[in-house]
Amino acid sequence: MKQHAIGIFDSGVGGLTVCHELIRRLPNERFIYLGDTARVPYGTKSPATVTQYALEAATFLQGQGIKLLVVACNTASAVALPELREKLKLPVIGVLEPGARAAVAGGGCRIGVVGTEGTINSGSYERSLRSLAPEATVFSAACPLFVPLAEEGWAEHPVTRDVAGEYLAPLLRKKIDTLVFGCTHYPLLRKAIRSTVGPDIELVDSAASTATEVADLLYSEGLMAGEGEGEQQFFVTDVPTRFRRIGSSFLGAELHVVTQVHIG
Amino acid sequence: MKQHAIGIFDSGVGGLTVCHELIRRLPNERFIYLGDTARVPYGTKSPATVTQYALEAATFLQGQGIKLLVVACNTASAVALPELREKLKLPVIGVLEPGARAAVAGGGCRIGVVGTEGTINSGSYERSLRSLAPEATVFSAACPLFVPLAEEGWAEHPVTRDVAGEYLAPLLRKKIDTLVFGCTHYPLLRKAIRSTVGPDIELVDSAASTATEVADLLYSEGLMAGEGEGEQQFFVTDVPTRFRRIGSSFLGAELHVVTQVHIG
Structure with a gap:
């Protein structure tokens, strides 16, 4: 075995x-x-x-x-x-529970989650994060264009930064301290996402x-x-x-x- | 019947x-x-x-x-x-042959075609256009982000205009006179595409x-x-x-x- x-x-x-x-x-x-x-x-x-x-x-x-x-x-x-x-x-x-555990281990208490429509609509990250850290507040956003942008090879393209700016603005307004990549494509967009959220937000991927x-x-x-x-x-x-x-x-x-x- | x-x-x-x-x-x-x-x-x-x-x-x-x-x-x-x-x-x-016929009927002789990777890689538009108008020159470009942008409802979003600018630049450099929408999603992006190519290029959709x-x-x-x-x-x-x-x-x-x- x-x-x-x-x-x-x-x-x-x-x-x-x-x-x-x-x-x-x-x-x-x-x-x-x-x-x-x-x-x-x-x-x-x-x-x-x-x-x-x-x-x-x-x-x-x-x-x-x-x-x-x-x-x-x-x-x-x-x-x-x-x-x-x-x-x-x-x-x-x-990959979802390990991702949620990593987010909580970082000590975040205002946690943003980004993912596909299916992942975000399922509410699974919210449930998992709330059970691990009942005191944390969770905000989530579906980012449907991130997968096609990553597959197009536009990881560092200005368009990707514009799209990231638009998708992440509502989470940034909520003053998140942690952002979970709820999609295995998103690590490829790490630079564009980092430049959008600034240096202080903890980026978590589940790999x-x-x-x-x-x-x-x-x-x-x-x-x-x-x-x-x-x-x-x-x-x-x-x-x-x-x-x-x-x-x-x-x-x-x-x-x-x-x-x-x-x-x- | x-x-x-x-x-x-x-x-x-x-x-x-x-x-x-x-x-x-x-x-x-x-x-x-x-x-x-x-x-x-x-x-x-x-x-x-x-x-x-x-x-x-x-x-x-x-x-x-x-x-x-x-x-x-x-x-x-x-x-x-x-x-x-x-x-x-x-x-x-x-929809492909009617689209090609409409492009040729417009009298174009430098015809651009945009579509998915599958459509463009097949070479089917080029073959169809060449058989209808052997004197025409055909240029094509795959535009993988157009479908997700149309489905995201970003038809008139600045990002869509930026993406259109990037995808269509090589065709514009070839001085096309006609642009065929080789994908049934693209009519939704007509305004963004029109503002990218200017008023003089004939836009053809096959519907x-x-x-x-x-x-x-x-x-x-x-x-x-x-x-x-x-x-x-x-x-x-x-x-x-x-x-x-x-x-x-x-x-x-x-x-x-x-x-x-x-x-x-």
């Missing part, structure tokens, strides 16, 4: 920012990543549809013989986690805390891989061309071998 | 701009519209995946007893039309010429509905909330009844 891979899935390339952190943190592990690029994005779709897609993705990864599933997509983490945990015979870790949670769980369950060269396999549900081209900036490395599979 | 409906499909809301023109032009007809909102967008997906989705959508509409299918999606028109025509026992009209082609075909085949009150039915593959909210500005009318269906 220790030698089994860790499964990671996302609607597309965004989860590669989490994959990057997992590889850095757990260099001996084998990772199998699935991007559901034939049906991306999840952020504009309904909870029922996202849950169905997430179950199909998870079933594919379970069939690959994984020891743990990481849901590296905030929208799926926000709406599908209970059903995934019920249906799979595996530990399942989402590092998700990696910590995965490491802790592997350790406590005795599932950590032994010494050795880790490896990664990448699967997508549409042809790999665009995933390979766009994904490398999310992973921080070239994506050499990407295989198309049919799921669902 | 005359009383049968006209089927229209698109990946989501964009085709409602074509539906609007069809209703205006053919007020006695019954229309059945399907938006594949569970898998939208098509513009970033591969020809094989788009073709599969288009066949599933067309099969659903054929099952509703339609007399004619309008593919109100440029990406699907660009990549899936031959297979749709082969597999369906119905006349099939896409009107598609409606003309549909009317001509109904007439020549003796399929035109008799006098009477036309009506419309709207189906989507995800829950209707977002389609209803965003779609009304595309249709130019409220979307009261929208029904979710499962296809594929």
Whole structure:
């Protein structure tokens, strides 16, 4: 079981920012990543549809013989986690709870959350943050253009700073002290977001805390891989061309071998 | 057969701009519209995946007893039309050829085309324009942010003008005299695009010429509905909330009844 891979899935390339952190943190592990690029994005779709897609993705990864599933997509983490945990015979870790924990650990008491429409409308971050820090006040904002801007490669484009200015203004008026990136695409926009919010607001993304949670769980369950060269396999549900081209900036490395599979 | 409906499909809301023109032009007809909102967008997906989705959508509409299918999606028109025509026992009209014909009818000889990545990469507009007007020179540009900007309701936002400026600059440098909207979302951005290109460039969208082609075909085949009150039915593959909210500005009318269906 220790030698089994860790499964990671996302609607597309965004989860590669989490994959990057997992590889850095757990260099001996084998990772199998699935991007559901034939049906991306999840952020504009309904909870029922996202849950169905997430179950199909998870079933594919379970069939690959994984020891743990990481849901590296905030929208799926926000709406599908209970059903995934019920249906799979595996530990399942989402990115939302680690993100919320990281925000609270920073000591923030006026916490802003940005994410897709699906994530924000679900109210899952608010619930998670309120249960961890009942004294904190939470403000949230959907930022639908952030994903297409990140995928367009306009991370440092003036347009991205303008869009960030517009989306974040209502949160800044609320005097937030912490801003949670509730979408795995947003770390690519960190510079534009930082220049919009100024130097004093704590920016939190869930990749590092998700990696910590995965490491802790592997350790406590005795599932950590032994010494050795880790490896990664990448699967997508549409042809790999665009995933390979766009994904490398999310992973921080070239994506050499990407295989198309049919799921669902 | 005359009383049968006209089927229209698109990946989501964009085709409602074509539906609007069809209703205006053919007020006695019954229309059945399907938006594949569970898998939208098509513009970033591969020809094989788009073709599969288009066949599933067309099969659903054929099952509703339609007399004619309008593919109100440029990406699907660009990549899936031959297979749709082969597999369906119905006349099939896409938006791409009518758009190309309208551009050529305007007398343009330096024609710019803007569209999704899928439409532009297919080269279908270039082929269609070259066959209609071998003397014309065609320049094209993918504009991936236009669809999310239109769906965000930022049609007249300064950011949209900045994005249009950046995407259209290479075409303006080529001294185009005509610009074809190779995506059914783009008519919503007409003002921002007009202010970017100035008053002298002919802007062509395929809705009107598609409606003309549909009317001509109904007439020549003796399929035109008799006098009477036309009506419309709207189906989507995800829950209707977002389609209803965003779609009304595309249709130019409220979307009261929208029904979710499962296809594929």
